[in-house]
Amino acid sequence: MRIGILTGGGDCPGLNAVIRAVVLTARLRHGDDTIGFLDGWRGPLEANAVTLNEERCRDLLAMGGTVLGTSRTNPFAVDGGPEKLRANLEELGVDALVVVGGEDTLGVAHKLGDFGVQVVGVPKTIDNDLSATDVTFGFETAVQTASDAIDRLRTTAESHHRVIVCEVMGRHTGWIATHAGIAGGAAEILVPEVPFDVDTVCERLRRRHATGQFSSVVVVSEGALPAEGPDLESARLAGSSEAKDQFGHARLGGIGRWLAAEIEARTGYESRETTLGHIQRGGTPTAFDRVLATRFGVEAVTAVHDGDFGKMVALRGTRIVRVPISEAVAQAKTVDLELYRDVAGVFLG
Numbered sequence: 001m002r003i004g005i006l007t008g009g010g011d012c013p014g015l016n017a018v019i020r021a022v023v024l025t026a027r028l029r030h031g032d033d034t035i036g037f038l039d040g041w042r043g044p045l046e047a048n049a050v051t052l053n054e055e056r057c058r059d060l061l062a063m064g065g066t067v068l069g070t071s072r073t074n075p076f077a078v079d080g081g082p083e084k085l086r087a088n089l090e091e092l093g094v095d096a097l098v099v100v101g102g103e104d105t106l107g108v109a110h111k112l113g114d115f116g117v118q119v120v121g122v123p124k125t126i127d128n129d130l131s132a133t134d135v136t137f138g139f140e141t142a143v144q145t146a147s148d149a150i151d152r153l154r155t156t157a158e159s160h161h162r163v164i165v166c167e168v169m170g171r172h173t174g175w176i177a178t179h180a181g182i183a184g185g186a187a188e189i190l191v192p193e194v195p196f197d198v199d200t201v202c203e204r205l206r207r208r209h210a211t212g213q214f215s216s217v218v219v220v221s222e223g224a225l226p227a228e229g230p231d232l233e234s235a236r237l238a239g240s241s242e243a244k245d246q247f248g249h250a251r252l253g254g255i256g257r258w259l260a261a262e263i264e265a266r267t268g269y270e271s272r273e274t275t276l277g278h279i280q281r282g283g284t285p286t287a288f289d290r291v292l293a294t295r296f297g298v299e300a301v302t303a304v305h306d307g308d309f310g311k312m313v314a315l316r317g318t319r320i321v322r323v324p325i326s327e328a329v330a331q332a333k334t335v336d337l338e339l340y341r342d343v344a345g346v347f348l349g
Helices: 015-030 081-091 103-115 139-160 175-184 198-210 230-239 255-267 287-306 325-329 337-347
Strands: 002-007 033-037 049-052 096-101 119-123 163-168 188-190 216-221 240-244 250-252 271-275 311-316 319-324
Touching (some): 015 033, 015 096, 081 103, 096 287, 119 325, 139 163, 139 216, 163 175, 163 255, 198 216, 255 271, 287 311, 311 325
Parallel strands (some): 002 033, 119 311, 163 216
Antiparallel strands (some): 033 049, 240 250, 311 319
């Protein structure tokens, strides 16, 4: 059998561990060949692939990023894209495709099933917002990176008696902000699931400072916005650009800068903003993410040999299971409000 693999969407710690697991499992357990398509869905669209073997995978486990490259290419945004992609797979002799990605990448995989493409999905997103799996690999590494940054920001905030707003990734969900904020002891955690009121945030910071804590770290997801009111439109304009990718997503970033300026203007406390950005995606995956990515890769190859296509491997409790890709991409997995309000809420302010 010949198996193809691609990595789509944003890069993520653990992608190379999945590639390694798929290649080695396919070869050592089943005697399969594996080819890797370059730059996400652009690879099969342009028949651009490389042979993957044991030698090429030797040092991948701890390596960040993806050796196959990635992109936000959408075959369904290209005239005749799905038909061309299927024809290229047939010409290259690919029997099945392992697709590693998030909501958009796996959404394409799901729709390609209607075109006869045999696909198994592997969930990947640092945002942890894919349904049907408890955790996605890359999330823990991103949270650890953000937590380390918050620890460092606190010391400089304390030295200068400042408020520091730390903007983290999270377009529609605030998993990174919530977990990193709890781990880092943030004064405020602002997430897309719960619209915030700037005046309320400022009042809680004033109460905090009144108790002798003259510095604060506020963690905000890039997709968080104020509640309906005069602040909403200005925050929305500050936090996104007009440019969109092939999946219709605007580039986010800027809510932290806007919020820091508002806090300083309303409280008089010197405020600064730090956007962690792509450092959350880069670098070496944690041990947890290496193990999870490896388990996902092994199960994906097993699913291929079982003929269990249209499925995504997932973590449920401590077990790796298979779920329909359609279930995984039906809706975003939002932050558990019990965790956000009952756990994080105890320590905020």
